[in-house]
Amino acid sequence: MRLARLYLRSRLIPHATAVLAVVALATWGTACWILSPSGTPERLVVVLVFAPLAAACVLGASTHSPFGDTERVVPYSLPLLRLGHLVGLLLLVAPLLCLTVASPQPDAKIMPDRIPDYPALVMTRNLIGSVGFAFLAARAVGAYLSWTLPVTFVLILPLVAGGTGGMRWAWPAQPATDGLSWAIALVLFVVGLAAVVLWGTATQDGEPG
Amino acid sequence: MAWCVLAYALVAAAFLVLTGRGVTWGLPEPWPVVVGFVAVVAHSAVGYAVGCLLPGRLVAPFFAIAMYWIQGITVLNQDSSTQSLSPIGQGYGHSVFHEGSQIPHATQSLWLVGLTALALTVVALTRRRALLPWVAFAASTTLAVSTVVLLLMVPVASPEAQGAPVPYEPVCKDGRITVCVHPAYQRALSEAAAAIAKPLSGLPGAPTRAEQREPDLRTNVEPTRRLPDVLLVFDLNRGVFDRWNTESDVSLEEFVQPDLARALVAEEPIRVEALFDPETGADPCARPGELPGEAQNVVAGWLVWQAGKYDSARSFLTESGSFLICERSESALERFVALGESERQAWLRENYADLRAGRLKAEDLP
Structure with missing residues (x-):
């Protein structure tokens, strides 16, 4: 138990949890404003893309190990600790973010078709996809830079994802009912999680850490 | 950095x-x-x-x-x-x-x-x-x-x-009805633009020139001014940026054609968005009675279709999205397309002025 506690402290879990709470609070505030009479409900899509991205960046950064190879000598299974840490954080943040977009009631004057369908589902899909992307990046370029790849991907989304016939690989911008976007997000998550859990993240000199 | x-x-x-x-x-x-x-x-x-x-x-x-x-x-x-x-x-x-x-x-x-x-x-x-x-x-x-x-x-x-107006010389496609656009939209000025206007030339009260005017991009509200009979205004407020954002096979002129066609059959701009009730969001087609601009939209749809882009009225209806918003409009369009050339021209000659003024309903169409 002590080992698990020390492991979580080395991953800055209290800091990560606090930052995730700030992200959730900011998401809730933005969603309330967007669904108010002075807001633009169509822009909820922006929240559904950026809030999971922010959470994914935090999770990606929290995969960093300050001990490097030394950590490998622990008598406990390191992959199991990593799995508990990452899935635990994800289970903490996912309901929180879903609540932030599901709880604000849109203004009565807003027509329902102006609000994306099933925002909580879109939030969940984008969260697991973005987290998977961040984990893959952490494995490839290290935890400190793990946020750069998902952020770059999301920033180029507006150029390719507009309109109903937007590019299919722009999965975070697809509606909740789009099966392909769910498949991409799930594959990203499973592969990213497996990579980080089994092999850890890359250190700055490219060695696994 | x-x-x-x-x-x-x-x-x-x-x-x-x-x-x-x-x-x-x-x-x-x-x-x-x-x-x-x-x-x-x-x-x-x-x-x-x-x-x-x-x-x-x-x-x-x-x-x-x-x-x-x-x-x-x-x-x-x-x-x-x-x-x-x-x-x-x-x-x-x-x-x-x-x-x-x-x-x-x-x-x-x-x-x-x-x-x-x-x-x-x-x-x-x-x-x-x-x-x-x-x-x-x-x-x-x-x-x-x-x-x-x-x-x-x-x-x-x-x-x-908003900045000062930028002077420009419109580019035009000459025909019996001349169609002119801002030079930035020159690529939209194809044979199809002239073909859309062609069936209306020579009709009593028909315009001689259709010219693109500036839409209000900030409020997305079209100007509600009465226009002289010889001059039409059509919007091109969906521009190059939207072109980038949508399917690559949608060309700028496909954005232009419905706007031009609507301008040719209506004195006042037809605003499909205005038909939706912002309070209830109810389907306007479920409302009893005639929708404003319904007959004009049907004839505008026929103008786009006859310009040759679509193989049949059905394919036009399938591909043109929100151009016609109710099923009854689609039936009216199919009826209008099925008319003989001379019969249609005779109807237009007799009713074009009333159509433009918005005095006709969809049920008045042949």
């Missing part, structure tokens, strides 16, 4: 080349590119300062997302001058009829330069509290604060914020 600047320069160059290959009028606007360049430097400097003051592995991603989030919020808040403080969204929705948005780009660049200097002097002060860093801190603070005040004084969303 050098890598970021290099990446920005490459992307900006790529966009300029791509745009340059497609445009038929105008020159690149350098200021948004300059502001973007200064913004990259400013964000790097502020990020560096934050990283120095608050070292930690979560700071970099949190700061990057937070900066984008905060600036995105300022842009979404379109009624506020605070959007001038953000380099995001520069020039979006820009009309070709007026000079660029009235965000003072030079002041905006100075604000970002001031921010850069402020961030760097804060870092310098944490390391060495000497006279020079303090002087630099005072100067950069003064620059940043004064430019912020100047930017906040500009009324961004007001009509006065």
Whole structure:
């Protein structure tokens, strides 16, 4: 138990949890404003893309190990600790973010078709996809830079994802009912999680850490 | 930071080349590119300062997302001058009829330069509290604060914020009804544009010229002015940016055709959005009675269809999306398409003036 506690402290879990709470609070505030009479409900899509991205960046950064190879000598299974840490954080943040977009009631004057369908589902899909992307990046370029790849991907989304016939690989911008976007997000998550859990993240000199 | 600047320069160059290959009028606007360049430097400097003051592995991603989030919020808040403080969204929705948005780009660049200097002097002060860093801190603070005040004084969303009109010579497609557009939209002026207008030439009260006029991009509200019989106005408010954003097989002229066709059959603009009840969101087709502009929309649909783009009325209905919003309109269109040429021309000759004036209902169509 002590080992698990020390492991979580080395991953800055209290800091990560606090930052995730700030992200959730900011998401809730933005969603309330967007669904108010002075807001633009169509822009909820922006929240559904950026809030999971922010959470994914935090999770990606929290995969960093300050001990490097030394950590490998622990008598406990390191992959199991990593799995508990990452899935635990994800289970903490996912309901929180879903609540932030599901709880604000849109203004009565807003027509329902102006609000994306099933925002909580879109939030969940984008969260697991973005987290998977961040984990893959952490494995490839290290935890400190793990946020750069998902952020770059999301920033180029507006150029390719507009309109109903937007590019299919722009999965975070697809509606909740789009099966392909769910498949991409799930594959990203499973592969990213497996990579980080089994092999850890890359250190700055490219060695696994 | 050098890598970021290099990446920005490459992307900006790529966009300029791509745009340059497609445009038929105008020159690149350098200021948004300059502001973007200064913004990259400013964000790097502020990020560096934050990283120095608050070292930690979560700071970099949190700061990057937070900066984008905060600036995105300022842009979404379109009624506020605070959007001038953000380099995001520069020039979006820009009309070709007026000079660029009235965000003072030079002041905006100075604000970002001031921010850069402020961030760097804060870092310098944490390391060495000497006279020079303090002087630099005072100067950069003064620059940043004064430019912020100047930017906040500009009324961004007001009509006065729009730039001066840009003179232009319309380009026209001559025919029995001449169709003219702004030269920036020259690619939209195909044979199809002339073909849409062709069946109406020679009808009593028919126009002789259709000319593109400026839509109101800020409010997306069409001007409600009465037009002389010889001059029509059609909107092209879905421009090149939307073209990029949608399916690659949708051409600019396909955006133009419905607007032109609607202008040819209606004195007042037909606004499909206005048919939807903002209070209830109820389907307008479920409402009893006639929808405004329904008969005109049917004939406009026929004008687009007969111009040759679509194989059949059914394929037009399938592909043209929201052009006709009710099933009963679709049936009316299919009936109109099925008419003989002479029968249709006779009906148009007799009813065109009433149609344009909005006095006909869909059930009055043959």
